[in-house]
Amino acid sequence: MTIGVISYSISAFTFLIFLAVLLTDRHKGATKQALIVAATISCAWSFVLAYESLLLAGEIKISIIEYFKNVSWLILLMQLLSVVYNDRLKNKTIKKIQYAILTAIAVLILPILSDYAFGVFTIAQVVSYLTVLNLLMVIIGIIFVEQLYRNTQAEKKWAIKYLCLGLLGMFVYDFYLYADGLLYQHIDPIAWQARGFIYALTVPLLGISVLRDPLWSPEIFISRRVVFHTTALFVSVIYLMIMGIAGYYVRNFGGDWGLVAQSIILFITILMLAVFISSRRIRARINVLVNKHFYPYKYDYREEWLRFIRTLSTSSEESELHHNTIKSIAQIIESPGGMLWLREDSGFFVCVDTWEMQHVSDREPTGTSLPKFLEEHEFVISVDEYLEHPEVYDRLGHLEFPEWIKVIQPWLIVPLIYNDLLIGFVVLDHATARTESFNWEDSDLLKTAARQVAAFLEQMKASKALAEAKQFEDFNKVSTYVIHDIKNLIAQLSLISSNAEKHKDNPLFMEDVFKTINNSVLKMNIMMEVVNGKITSAKSSSVNIISVLEELVHHRQIAGGKPVPILGCESSSFYVKADRNQLLAILGHLVQNAQDASDDHDKITISQKRSPDGVVIEIEDTGSGMNEDFIKNNLFKPFKTTKGSKGMGIGVYEAREIILAIGGQIEVSSEVDVGTCFKLTIPGTA
Numbered sequence: 001m002t003i004g005v006i007s008y009s010i011s012a013f014t015f016l017i018f019l020a021v022l023l024t025d026r027h028k029g030a031t032k033q034a035l036i037v038a039a040t041i042s043c044a045w046s047f048v049l050a051y052e053s054l055l056l057a058g059e060i061k062i063s064i065i066e067y068f069k070n071v072s073w074l075i076l077l078m079q080l081l082s083v084v085y086n087d088r089l090k091n092k093t094i095k096k097i098q099y100a101i102l103t104a105i106a107v108l109i110l111p112i113l114s115d116y117a118f119g120v121f122t123i124a125q126v127v128s129y130l131t132v133l134n135l136l137m138v139i140i141g142i143i144f145v146e147q148l149y150r151n152t153q154a155e156k157k158w159a160i161k162y163l164c165l166g167l168l169g170m171f172v173y174d175f176y177l178y179a180d181g182l183l184y185q186h187i188d189p190i191a192w193q194a195r196g197f198i199y200a201l202t203v204p205l206l207g208i209s210v211l212r213d214p215l216w217s218p219e220i221f222i223s224r225r226v227v228f229h230t231t232a233l234f235v236s237v238i239y240l241m242i243m244g245i246a247g248y249y250v251r252n253f254g255g256d257w258g259l260v261a262q263s264i265i266l267f268i269t270i271l272m273l274a275v276f277i278s279s280r281r282i283r284a285r286i287n288v289l290v291n292k293h294f295y296p297y298k299y300d301y302r303e304e305w306l307r308f309i310r311t312l313s314t315s316s317e318e319s320e321l322h323h324n325t326i327k328s329i330a331q332i333i334e335s336p337g338g339m340l341w342l343r344e345d346s347g348f349f350v351c352v353d354t355w356e357m358q359h360v361s362d363r364e365p366t367g368t369s370l371p372k373f374l375e376e377h378e379f380v381i382s383v384d385e386y387l388e389h390p391e392v393y394d395r396l397g398h399l400e401f402p403e404w405i406k407v408i409q410p411w412l413i414v415p416l417i418y419n420d421l422l423i424g425f426v427v428l429d430h431a432t433a434r435t436e437s438f439n440w441e442d443s444d445l446l447k448t449a450a451r452q453v454a455a456f457l458e459q460m461k462a463s464k465a466l467a468e469a470k471q472f473e474d475f476n477k478v479s480t481y482v483i484h485d486i487k488n489l490i491a492q493l494s495l496i497s498s499n500a501e502k503h504k505d506n507p508l509f510m511e512d513v514f515k516t517i518n519n520s521v522l523k524m525n526i527m528m529e530v531v532n533g534k535i536t537s538a539k540s541s542s543v544n545i546i547s548v549l550e551e552l553v554h555h556r557q558i559a560g561g562k563p564v565p566i567l568g569c570e571s572s573s574f575y576v577k578a579d580r581n582q583l584l585a586i587l588g589h590l591v592q593n594a595q596d597a598s599d600d601h602d603k604i605t606i607s608q609k610r611s612p613d614g615v616v617i618e619i620e621d622t623g624s625g626m627n628e629d630f631i632k633n634n635l636f637k638p639f640k641t642t643k644g645s646k647g648m649g650i651g652v653y654e655a656r657e658i659i660l661a662i663g664g665q666i667e668v669s670s671e672v673d674v675g676t677c678f679k680l681t682i683p684g685t686a
Helices: 003-023 030-056 065-087 091-118 123-151 154-184 189-212 224-253 255-278 280-294 301-313 318-332 369-377 383-388 403-408 440-503 507-531 545-559 580-596 628-633 651-661
Strands: 338-343 348-355 363-365 412-418 421-428 541-544 566-569 575-578 604-611 614-621 665-671 675-682
Touching: 003 030, 003 189, 030 065, 030 189, 065 123, 065 154, 123 154, 154 189, 301 318, 301 440, 318 338, 318 348, 318 421, 318 440, 363 369, 369 412, 369 421, 412 440, 421 440, 541 545, 541 580, 545 566, 545 580, 545 604, 545 614, 575 580, 580 604, 580 614, 580 651, 651 665, 651 675
Parallel strands: 566 604
Antiparallel strands: 338 348, 338 421, 348 363, 412 421, 541 575, 604 614, 614 675, 665 675
């Protein structure tokens, strides 16, 4: 058998497989039919040339089927161009151009047909004429391919690109073949015999375009596992061939050391191949490569994104956004529940909301292993995978799960990254109905959705900050008038106090007047300090917190409010860096709140003790207490209060801001009808 027989037989076999794949699809259309016709004629053309190569034993014969093969591909290109130009030209104009080109090509073949009918031309003249005609059609084909790719919309070029490359490869090679034959008056036998290989190599490019176009996509399925193992086997064979060739040349040109070097190369070849096959990481990367580039995606991303945005956009309140955040991400991978953790100003991540999953009261510090790993790598953590194959995560960095993860044993942990900062993460429960395993495509989609969620959360946070700033602006305008009235009232009361000396002959009256006036003046002075307090302009200094607490209790005893707080300190002095008036004001607010929430027979205690972080002050009462929802959503927010119209909701918010500003922390625990405890941690001076 000659090289031409092998070459064109391989070409016929590849076109036959390509045609079989096309016929598995039930989609109809002019373009699809034109492609099937072109593939059929090309398959027949390859069989004819293989048969002629076998019979003629090296003699080259250009037959009329060469003409029909080129015409079939030109018709396909004209059909594709008609689709591309459909938005620019009228259909009638397109049809006229197509008919004109086809008519011209048909007229050019008439002399050959007349030769077969009447024997007008010699064989040499027929061969020369067919060479010129095929060369002309090849040139037209190259022009059509260029026009098709140039005029295709940018977003659709990814589907047509490989078809253009395949057809261009055919036409360019044929152009060289025919142009060379016309120049030297005979066809190059080597180029003629190699043409079957060239056409066989272009068929996979046509197949890629067929797979990418939904109107051409075949309805057959090849297992990903089969493709994976076939790819690995193919790469192994190529590798062994290359190393075998290298060993052959080393043996023949290496002299006395040739056989030794060949043995060493053979051993290294087998050893490296064994390492390659046994490496789980390499196999995983090949698996991802095959899934990404050889298969359609498992998600309908348009539908997923519309559903995701629709779920988030219905959120009008912060709590609703938190709930929809969990739901929108969980639904992507059919998770039945999840929880949302967000970063707080105190330096901890806390569980702010849950959806069909138990709430976790633990706090996760920002400096622990889990938040650092999520922020540094933006890696969707599969808890199951980590427990089974921790080496997958160990190669990225240190990762250690906190106790609450070990208790609830979730499925996935999705980081929420905004401007390269971890603002939170979503913990998802196991999907019971999901059969396939978690893979790279799930991870990529979750990370993309998480980025969008993080932007939504930050936007909501910024909107709230602007709203609060506007509220403070309005409050400052009102407080200006309030402070002015308070000053006038203090002046009046002071005047009454000075005039009351005229009635000093009545001891009982004077005792009551002085007590009332002094208490009123004290209360109004404290109110002035609170309303007019400026955190940014406060001057910090070394303050003995014990003396501040003693002064606070003394003022409360004079004011006469009940229950009177009881002070208990384990130290006689402890210095912190803060503004004394601010400390006295915020502690007074907390004590006042405790008195307002307590009956006269209740108890209020103020305690002080040392801790590794500084000093801890606890203000505890046995009053009415607060529910969990109010503590979680309203307690530390301005203008939120349980006192109704009697309170403004500023005191606790201001206390929190001042404590955080000096590097401390404030925590609260409360139970309805049991009582409340505020715990303030303030760092000591160096």
